[in-house]
Amino acid sequence: MGELKRIMHVEDDPSIQAVARVALEVVGGFEVLTCTSGQEALDKVQAFAPDFILLDVMMPGIDGAETLERLRKLVDLTDIPVAFMTAKVQPEEVAYYHSLGASDVIIKPFSPMQLASQVRNIWSKHHDR
Amino acid sequence: MNHQASPAFQPILNPPRARLPWYSGGWQALLVLILMLTVSEFILHQQRQQFDNEQRQELLVSLGQLRTLIDTELNSNLYLASGLVSYLRAQNGQYDHDTLEPWIKGLLEQGKYIRNIGIAPDNRISYVYPLKGNEQAIGLFYPNLASQWPSVARAIRQRRPILAGPVNLRQGGQGLIFRAPVFLADGSYWGIVSTVLNADAVQESLRQTATQLHISYALRNLDEDEHPQLSNSTELLDSEAVSNDIVAAGTRWRLLVAPRSGTAILDQRLGYGLAIAVSLLTAMLLLNLCRAYRRQTLILQALAESQQRFAGAFETAPQGMALLSPQGLLMECNTTLCQLLGQSASSLGGQSLLELTHPLDQPVSKQMLHALRKGQQQNYQQEKRYRRADGDWIDVWESAALVNSASGADYLILQIQDLTEFKRMERIKSDFIATISHELRTPLTAVVGALDLVRAGVVGDNPAQLTAMLDIAHDNSQRLTLLIDDLLDMDKLRRGQMRFELRPQRLQPLLENAITLNQSLLKEFPVQFQLLNHTDVEVEVDSQRLLQVISNYLSNAAKFSPAQGVIEIESETYPHRVRVKVRDFGPGVPASFHAHIFQQFSQADSSSRRQQGGTGLGLAICKELIRHMGGEVGFDSIEGLGACFWFELPILARNEPKTPQQHQGAAA
Known part of the structure; x- marks a missing residue:
């Protein structure tokens, strides 16, 4: 198990992209690759080789769940935690995302000051299993 | 909530009154009188x-x-x-x-x-x-x-x-x-x-x-x-x-x-007298009979008209209507109902109401029909689903009333309101709220996130004046977030989509926890929370939802308390329920507002919304949350002396105060 350094953030909204980038790079000190769509993530995942993937659920084109499915075919996600970011927080939805193979769900609106530590927690939990 | 009394069903039947002209039936009687006199004269002559x-x-x-x-x-x-x-x-x-x-x-x-x-x-x-x-x-x-x-x-x-x-x-x-x-x-x-x-x-x-x-x-x-x-x-x-x-x-x-002179004449006179008397009597009887018959005819006519009017109203009513035997069998259905169910009146006749009812609605329907039959209630209303001929389910609002007929054969009259359109509108509204909320939430996430980062100095130091302005922006975007949360909560509650994870747990730790979680309020409002007593009861609740209710009460109390005011939290135990009260010593609830305070978007006035913040949904959500946990809400207030908001929950068990540790885990 390595160190959490590179985070791939897949999000279609540019404002949130920007906020998350600052929260993760400046507050968390991570290296962030922002993808604007699921397709872009699929295109870049192998080159970037992220330690952690943050996936927005609702995106035009390929949505979060679909992206995860396809990512799984491209790379081995055993050691790469994937967290969904969503506003929908019904317990059965959380269960559904877990069933897709997500490590956790980060609820929108997220607190940018805490996002980095949230990610770190998820990463640790994933590797403590 | 479906059991409100509705105005009792009143048929359009007016008891008909027949008034006859004085001469009615007269000529028949006269004819008979003449005939009888002629016949008796003939017989007497013979x-x-x-x-x-x-x-x-x-x-x-x-x-x-x-x-x-x-x-x-x-x-x-x-x-x-x-x-x-x-x-x-x-x-x-x-x-x-x-x-x-x-x-x-x-x-x-x-x-x-x-x-x-x-x-x-x-x-x-x-x-x-x-x-x-x-x-x-x-x-x-x-x-x-x-x-x-x-x-x-x-x-x-x-x-x-x-x-x-x-x-x-x-x-x-x-x-x-x-x-x-x-x-x-x-x-x-x-x-x-x-x-x-x-x-x-x-x-x-x-x-x-x-x-x-x-x-x-x-x-x-x-x-x-x-x-x-x-x-x-x-x-x-x-x-x-x-x-x-x-x-x-x-x-x-x-x-x-x-x-011997006289006897024969006397006999004859007696005969004539008798004949006239009998004729008159018969004529009078006939007159009465004729009039009675005419009156009966008029009454029957009026009755028939009245029945026709009623049948017309029944048949052409814009709602579905049906007559039901006390056993719950359909006796008559009007056109609207037939259209609603996609069946002909003849195929519906004799069918059981319960057979048409969705299996999940059957227990309630059964119970209500039983109560009507037993005379325990005169009418009921129920929202339920009926099965159409094509197998689809349609949402309806069903009202039933017991009609005691004069002949003693009771029957039920049923009014069925098609809720399909209403439900569709509800869904559209709900979808609208969900979409709007989601669409609002995304930019808000960015706004709040950006503000947080700036306020935290992540992107550089801020001059004091900028910080104040940023705080205002932050507070208001927080309010917006809460409003959207409340809207979504309310919508979920109304649609029955909110999940409750009910678990038996002790009440005391929940109260303490709520107070701890709301300490942040004390920074904003200079008030003091006082938990007045200790309760040892156990309740079955979703702890997060209950915390949401208590937090709402506490935050309301804090908002309306005078500076340095005390907010008292107290529990009262009754034989089967426990009441938790949150009392403040603020201005109280205006009397004119008492009836509406637990309704959606209700605040005493719009200025209070501006002054105190809040969405006007908080108490309505609290009421629904507590209702879903088997309890009820209420308040007591004297204007000028403060307000006491409370909720009551059924008591699951009562614990000995000596062994509180056993349940602490569950309550946390």
């Missing part, structure tokens, strides 16, 4: 004729009896006189008074009615027996007696005895005079033997018999010009009488008999 015939027969019999009596009475007396005539002839007219007297005396004693016997040789009365009282008669010469000579002369001329009279006797009373001419052997006329009978006695004998026979009679002497008569009636009419001419004692008589 009867009278029959009666007359019978009476005539009876009279003839009576006549015979009287006749026999007359024959007997007269002849038995007159043969005595005949004997005397024979004697005189045998003696060739020679007699002496002394030999004659004892003989005549004997005769007189035998004849009942003989008053006296006189002998008048050469028409001059020379002997009368008894002499006493008749002295004046001696020496009378018949040809000189104008009143008697015609009949004496006739007897002589006809050479046979003649009975004359009745005449008024000089001695008083009435008499019948039997005059027998005596002719000697050589055929020469000798004289007259005159026998005076007591007509009053004869009359008495006849009268007795007539009285027994209930008749009037008259015995008229036809041989005399004046037709003197013996009679028991002064007004015997020939027309009513039966008569017979007879010959007695050598004289022609006419005997008339008639029924």
Whole structure:
């Protein structure tokens, strides 16, 4: 198990992209690759080789769940935690995302000051299993 | 909440009242009256004729009896006189008074009615027996007696005895005079033997018999010009009488008999009276019958009209309507209901309401039908789903009421409102809220995130004035976030999509936890939380949802408390429930607002919203959350003295205060 350094953030909204980038790079000190769509993530995942993937659920084109499915075919996600970011927080939805193979769900609106530590927690939990 | 009383079902039937004009049925009655009178006249006439015939027969019999009596009475007396005539002839007219007297005396004693016997040789009365009282008669010469000579002369001329009279006797009373001419052997006329009978006695004998026979009679002497008569009636009419001419004692008589006057007429009058009375009575009865029948007809007409009106209203009602037997079988369905269920009225008839009901709605329906049947409630409302013929389910609002009919056969009337469109609108509204909320949330996430990063100095230090402005921006974006959360919560609650994870847990740690979590309020509002007591009850709740409720109460209380105010949290335990109260000493709830405070978007006024923040959904959400956990909410407030908001929950168990550690884990 390595160190959490590179985070791939897949999000279609540019404002949130920007906020998350600052929260993760400046507050968390991570290296962030922002993808604007699921397709872009699929295109870049192998080159970037992220330690952690943050996936927005609702995106035009390929949505979060679909992206995860396809990512799984491209790379081995055993050691790469994937967290969904969503506003929908019904317990059965959380269960559904877990069933897709997500490590956790980060609820929108997220607190940018805490996002980095949230990610770190998820990463640790994933590797403590 | 589906059990609110609705106005009781009222049929459109008005009890019809029939008013008849006074003459109604009159002509039928008149016709019958005339008819009955005619018929009774005819019958009476027939009867009278029959009666007359019978009476005539009876009279003839009576006549015979009287006749026999007359024959007997007269002849038995007159043969005595005949004997005397024979004697005189045998003696060739020679007699002496002394030999004659004892003989005549004997005769007189035998004849009942003989008053006296006189002998008048050469028409001059020379002997009368008894002499006493008749002295004046001696020496009378018949040809000189104008009143008697015609009949004496006739007897002589006809050479046979003649009975004359009745005449008024000089001695008083009435008499019948039997005059027998005596002719000697050589055929020469000798004289007259005159026998005076007591007509009053004869009359008495006849009268007795007539009285027994209930008749009037008259015995008229036809041989005399004046037709003197013996009679028991002064007004015997020939027309009513039966008569017979007879010959007695050598004289022609006419005997008339008639029924004793009056009885027949009385009978007849009675008959007519009776006939009229019966006719009138029948006519009146018929009049009443006619009027009753007309009234009945009018009532039935009015009833039929009323029923038609009701049936029309039932059939054309824009809602589905049905009549249901107490057993829950459909008896009648209107067009709207048939369209709603996609079935014909005939195929729906006889189907069970429960069969049409969604399996999940059946228990409630069953229970409500039962309650109606038992008379425990008069009506009910239920939101439920019906199965259409094509297998789809449609949402309806069903109201049912028990109708007690006069005949005792109860039935239920059902009103079914199609909720499909309403549900569709609800869904659209819900989708709209969800979409809007989500669409708002995304930019808000960016705004809040960006602000947080700036305020935290991540992108550089901020001058003091900028920080103040950033704080305002942050606070308001927080409010916006809360509003969206509340909107989504409310929508989920209304749609029944909010999940509750109910777990048995102790209440006390939840209260303490809520106070701890809301310490941040104390920075914003200078107030103090005081938990007044300790409770040992256990409740079954979703701890997060309960915390949401308590937090809402606490934050409301904090907002409305005066500076340095105290907010008291207290629990009260009742036999089966526990009440948690959050009391502040602020301005209280205006009285005009009491009824609405737990409704959506209700705040005392818009200025309070601006001053105190909040969405106006908080209490409505609290009410729904507590309701979902089996409890209820409420408040007490006196304006100016503060408010006390409370919620109540059913108590699951009561723990001994000694062993609180057991449950601490669950409560955290």
